[in-house]
Amino acid sequence: MHVPLEWLKDYVNIDIPASRLAELMTMSGSKVEAIHKINIDSYEEEVIEFEITSNRPDCLSITGIAREVSATLKTSLKLPEIPDSLNSNDIDSFVKVSVLDSQLCPRYCARVIKDINIKPSPEWMQKRLTLAGIRPINNVVDITNYVMLETGQPMHAFDLDCLFGKTVLVRKAYENERIETLDGKLRELTTDMLVIADMDKAIGIAGVMGGANSEVTEATKCILLESAKFNQTSIRLTSKALGLRSDASNRFEKGIDIELSKKAIERCAYLMQELGAGAIVEGLIDACIDYCGNRTVRVDCDRINSLLGLNLSQVQIEQILSLLGIEIKMNDGSIDAIIPSFRADIEGSADLAEEVARIYGYDKIPLSTLGVSSVRGSKTRHQKLFDLVKDILVGACFYETSTYSFSNPRVYASIGFSSPENYPLSIAILNPLGEDQSIMRTTMIPNLLEVLSRNYARGQQNAKIFEIAKAFLPMRLPLKELPVERSVLSFATYGDGADFFAFKGIIELLMLEIGLCKNVSHAPFTHPAFHPGKTAFVGYDGQELGVFGEIHPSVGTNYGMNGLRIMMAELDLDAILSKVPIHRRYAALPKYPAVKRDIAVTADKKIPVESIDRLIRELAGDLLVEIELFDIYEGAQIPKGYRSLAYSLSYRAADRTLRDDEVNQIHLKVTEGLDLKLGAKLRQ
Amino acid sequence: MVHPKVLRGCGIDPDEYSGFAFGMGVDRITNLKYGIDDIRLLFENDIRFLKQF
Numbered sequence: 001m002h003v004p005l006e007w008l009k010d011y012v013n014i015d016i017p018a019s020r021l022a023e024l025m026t027m028s029g030s031k032v033e034a035i036h037k038i039n040i041d042s043y044e045e046e047v048i049e050f051e052i053t054s055n056r057p058d059c060l061s062i063t064g065i066a067r068e069v070s071a072t073l074k075t076s077l078k079l080p081e082i083p084d085s086l087n088s089n090d091i092d093s094f095v096k097v098s099v100l101d102s103q104l105c106p107r108y109c110a111r112v113i114k115d116i117n118i119k120p121s122p123e124w125m126q127k128r129l130t131l132a133g134i135r136p137i138n139n140v141v142d143i144t145n146y147v148m149l150e151t152g153q154p155m156h157a158f159d160l161d162c163l164f165g166k167t168v169l170v171r172k173a174y175e176n177e178r179i180e181t182l183d184g185k186l187r188e189l190t191t192d193m194l195v196i197a198d199m200d201k202a203i204g205i206a207g208v209m210g211g212a213n214s215e216v217t218e219a220t221k222c223i224l225l226e227s228a229k230f231n232q233t234s235i236r237l238t239s240k241a242l243g244l245r246s247d248a249s250n251r252f253e254k255g256i257d258i259e260l261s262k263k264a265i266e267r268c269a270y271l272m273q274e275l276g277a278g279a280i281v282e283g284l285i286d287a288c289i290d291y292c293g294n295r296t297v298r299v300d301c302d303r304i305n306s307l308l309g310l311n312l313s314q315v316q317i318e319q320i321l322s323l324l325g326i327e328i329k330m331n332d333g334s335i336d337a338i339i340p341s342f343r344a345d346i347e348g349s350a351d352l353a354e355e356v357a358r359i360y361g362y363d364k365i366p367l368s369t370l371g372v373s374s375v376r377g378s379k380t381r382h383q384k385l386f387d388l389v390k391d392i393l394v395g396a397c398f399y400e401t402s403t404y405s406f407s408n409p410r411v412y413a414s415i416g417f418s419s420p421e422n423y424p425l426s427i428a429i430l431n432p433l434g435e436d437q438s439i440m441r442t443t444m445i446p447n448l449l450e451v452l453s454r455n456y457a458r459g460q461q462n463a464k465i466f467e468i469a470k471a472f473l474p475m476r477l478p479l480k481e482l483p484v485e486r487s488v489l490s491f492a493t494y495g496d497g498a499d500f501f502a503f504k505g506i507i508e509l510l511m512l513e514i515g516l517c518k519n520v521s522h523a524p525f526t527h528p529a530f531h532p533g534k535t536a537f538v539g540y541d542g543q544e545l546g547v548f549g550e551i552h553p554s555v556g557t558n559y560g561m562n563g564l565r566i567m568m569a570e571l572d573l574d575a576i577l578s579k580v581p582i583h584r585r586y587a588a589l590p591k592y593p594a595v596k597r598d599i600a601v602t603a604d605k606k607i608p609v610e611s612i613d614r615l616i617r618e619l620a621g622d623l624l625v626e627i628e629l630f631d632i633y634e635g636a637q638i639p640k641g642y643r644s645l646a647y648s649l650s651y652r653a654a655d656r657t658l659r660d661d662e663v664n665q666i667h668l669k670v671t672e673g674l675d676l677k678l679g680a681k682l683r684q
Numbered sequence: 685m686v687h688p689k690v691l692r693g694c695g696i697d698p699d700e701y702s703g704f705a706f707g708m709g710v711d712r713i714t715n716l717k718y719g720i721d722d723i724r725l726l727f728e729n730d731i732r733f734l735k736q737f
Contacts, residue, residue: 307685307702350688350698401729451729460731 002036003065004131005046011066013075018046021069025050028072029358030059040127047131057254058342061152062132071323071359080150082266085111091283095160095224099287100171104194105206107229107258108170109265110285112160113278114222116140122275134247139277140216140223143268145247152342153227153256153264154248158196158203160222162214165199168224170206170287177202180212181244193238194230207235207252208244223278227265229256257342258291295339299349302333307353309365320359321352385514385577386468389489392513396506398466398491403447405470406437411446414558416528427474427483440472440483444490444570445529449551452492452566453559462495468573489576492551492568494561500534500550503567507538507548515580516540522610529555530568538571540579546571594625594652595663599671602644603680605634612645612680619673620666623658626650644683 005018014021022032025048036047050065058064063079070077094112099105120126121142129136134145144155160166173189179202180186187205189195194206203214207230216223229252236253239245265284273280301314312320314335318328321337326346329336339346346352357365379387390400412423424442432438441447444467455463467490474483493503504522511520518541525537527547535549548569556566603612609629616627631646638644649670651663674680686705688698696703711726718737720726725733 348688350685353685399729399731399734401734402727403729404727454728455731458730458732463731465729465731465734 001050001052001060001065002131002133003048003050003062004128005048007062007128007132008048008066008069011063011079012070012073012077014069014073015075016073018048021073022048024072025069027358027361027363028068030056030065030068030072038131040131045127045131054254055345057251057344058152058257060251060254061148062150064152064342067325071320074323080267082263083270085266085269085280085284086282088282090281091285094222094281095163095166095168095285097168097285097287098170100169101194102287102289104172104231104234105170105228105287106231106291107261107286107288108168109227109261109287110168111225111227111265111269111283112222112281113140113225113269113272114281116216116220116223116278117276118216118218118220119276121146121277125275138216138218139275140220140272143271143275143277144225147264147268147271148247148251151260151264151267152251153260154207154251155264155268156196156204156210156226156248157216158210158214158224158226159216159220160224161220163198163203163224164201167199168226169197169199170228171195171197173202179203179205181205181209182212182215183209184212187242187244190241192234193241194234196226205238205242205244206230208239208242208249209246225265225268225272227261227268229258229261255344257344258288259341261288262286296329297337297339297346297348297352298331298334299337299352300334303349304353304356307350308357309368310357310360312356312360316360317356320356323359324355326352326355381582382577385580386487386573388514389510389573389576390466390468392510393466393491393506396464396509398464398493401448401451401465401467403444403451403467403469404437405441405472406432407439407441407446408436409439410435414555415443415445415449416530416552416555418528422528425474425477427472427477427479442471442473444469444471444488445568448490448492448568449555449559449566452494453561456494456561456564460495462493462497464491464493466491487573488546488570489573490568490570492566494564494566498565498567500567503548503569504536507569507571511540511576514576515584516576519613520545522608524608525549528552538569540576543575543579544572545575588654590625590652590654592653592655592657594650595658595660597649597651597663597667598646599649599667600631600644600646600683601671601674601680602638602642602683603674603678605641605643607678607680609645612674612678615674615677616647616649616670619670620649620651623651623653623663623666624649625652645680646683 018035022035026032031051033049033051036049038045038047052059059068067077091112095110097108097110099108118138118140121136121139125142125146126136129142129145132149136142140157144157148154172191173193173195175191177189178186179189195202196204196206202211204210232253232255235249239249239253269280272278301317304317305311321328325340327338337352406429417423426439426442428439448465451465452463469488470485471488472483472485475481508520521539522536525535525547526532527535529552530549531552535547537547538545551566551568556562556564613627617624628648629645630648633644651658651666671682686703691698691701691703711723714726715723
C-alpha cells in the first residue's frame, strides 16, 4: 500500500521525518517496505510503502493507516467529515436495486449522480492518485478510486443510461454467461460467480471488474454509484478462476467493514458534487442484511499481563485500546472490549493482548529468563552415530559439504546413464523454481561431482569431501505413499592419494572405528557412473551397503575434470548403522602366544583376493586369529595371467600354547585346500 | 506467542497452556557470527572456505 505522506497528513498529525515514522510504524506492526521519493511538479514528495498483512484489511486505506499512526504516535486523528444524506425517494425514479443473493452480497448501497460533467479531476487529486500508484483517468473514475484509497471501500460507477430496465440485479452468473470487462477481454463466467446485471445482461463482475458495456465515457450523463460488501471467499475464488486481480478484488477478498459501504458512498457522492462532476440525486438505496451491531470480547487484565509478561493497570490497558478505536466497559477485574466493525480480525483475548503489546511497545517488555524447569534434550543414538561417522571422516581429512536436495533430471545423463528409460525413478516437484530444481535427488553422486568440479576449476589440486544427506526414492510413480528417505553417506577424492586401495582403506577405517568388526565384503560391480573394472559393491554381514570406485572418465569429463582420477563412494548409512552393535563387548586379551606362518600362493588374477581370504579362514578354522595380505606380486617368475599373494597368518589357542606340529597340520590343510579348490599353488 | 486457535487446533487447551515459538535463519546467523559476506558461500562448498571452520 503506497501512502503519500502529504495525503496521510490530512488525517493525522505527523511532526517527525518519514524515516523516523517508518521505524515506529514497523515496530508497532505496520511494516514499511520502502520510502519512495518522487518528483512531481518540481516538488519532492515522499511516499511510504507499507506491507499490509492479510489480517488487517482495515489498513488498506489511507485513513486506516492514519488510525495506526495516531495510535503509534499518540497524536490526534482527524477523519473526513461525511455529511448525512437526506432521506428521500428521488432516487427511486432513476433506478431500482434487487439483491438476489444476499449470502454473497450482504450489503449493496447505491446512489445516483446526474448532470455528469466529464473532465480531468483537480490537480491535487491527480497528484495524490499518481503518488499512490493509480493512473488518473477522469473526474468520475478518479473520485471513485480516491474514495477507495481513502476509506478502503472499493467503489464503482456505472453509466446509468446503459442499464436496461433501470434495474440493478445482484445475482449469480447464468450458465455460459459472458461479459467483456473494462480491459477489453471477453470473460467466460461460471454459475458460482456473482455478477452485477441489468434486466438484460451482466454489466460487471461483482467486486472484481466492471463491464465495458456500462463503462463511464465522455458521453455519460448520469451515473450509478455502487458501494457494496461481497462475500470474501466468493470474490477470491472468482478472481482466481478468471486470473483477474484488481485493487478492488484485493480488498474484497480480505473482508470489507459492513459499516463502511454506507459511509463511503456518502463521501463519494459528496465529492462528486463538491468537485463539479455532477449533481447528487437525493436518496440512498441500501440493501443490507441484518447484522449484529457491536461485538464484545471480555478479557481479563490479568490474562493480558500474564501473556505479555507485563504489569499494566486496567486504566493503562483501556487507554491503549481506545487509541485503536476499541472502547472499554469496566467489569470488576475484567473488561468488556467493544470491537469496532473495521477490526474483524480481533476475536479473543490473545488478539487484544497483541494490540496492547504492539502499541505499548514490544521493546518495552522487560527481559527475563525462562523460569520453569523443562525437559532436557540430548542427541539420540542415531544422531550420535551420525556425529561419530562425521568425526571419523574429518579425522581422515575429509571436508563436510552441504548440497541441495533438489536436482535436475539431466544429471543422470551427465553421470553416465545411457537413456531416460534407465534413469532411477525420481520425484518431480510441482511448481519448481527452475529445471535445476525440478526433481528430488535420488543419489549424491552428481552433488559431489559438482562440488569437486567447482573446486577443480578454482585451482584446488587435492580434494577430499564427504556429505551425509538424504536421498528420496519413490516406491512408485505417481506417488501413492511417502517416498523412502535414506540417509546416504557419500565421499570423494581427487589428487594425492586418490587411488582405489587407499579409498577402500577409508571405508575399512570407517567400519572399524564405528564398531563393525566383521569383514566388509567387496564384489565387482557395474554402475554407469563408475569405471568398469574399478568398481566394487560393498556388503557387510549380509547387508548391502553401497558402491565405491573410480568415476568413469567420460563422467569426469562431463564435469569439467578431464583426465582427473576421481574416487567416490555412496553408502547406505542407515544400513551401516543398523549393524553397529548397541554395546561393544570387551574381548579378553590373549593369554598365550601366537604362532606366525607366512604363506605365498600363485593364483589366477581373476580370483578376487577376498575369495582366497575366505577360503583360508574356512580351512584354518578357529585357531586362525589373524590373516594379513602383505604383498601382491606380478612379473618375472610368475606365469602370465597369474599373481603371487603373500599372507601372514597368526594362529593362537585361547587355552594353551599351540605346538608346532598342531599348527603344521592346519597349515597343510590350508595349502592343500587352496590348491584343490582355487588352484592357488604354494609359491616355490 | 502461539495463537489460542492454533493450540486448540492441535488439541491443547489454551486456557491451561500458553506457548511461544521463534525461528531464525540458521545460515543468516552463521553469516553474522563469522562475518561471512555472501550467504551462497555456505552452499558452494569451496574447500578454501570449508577449511576455515
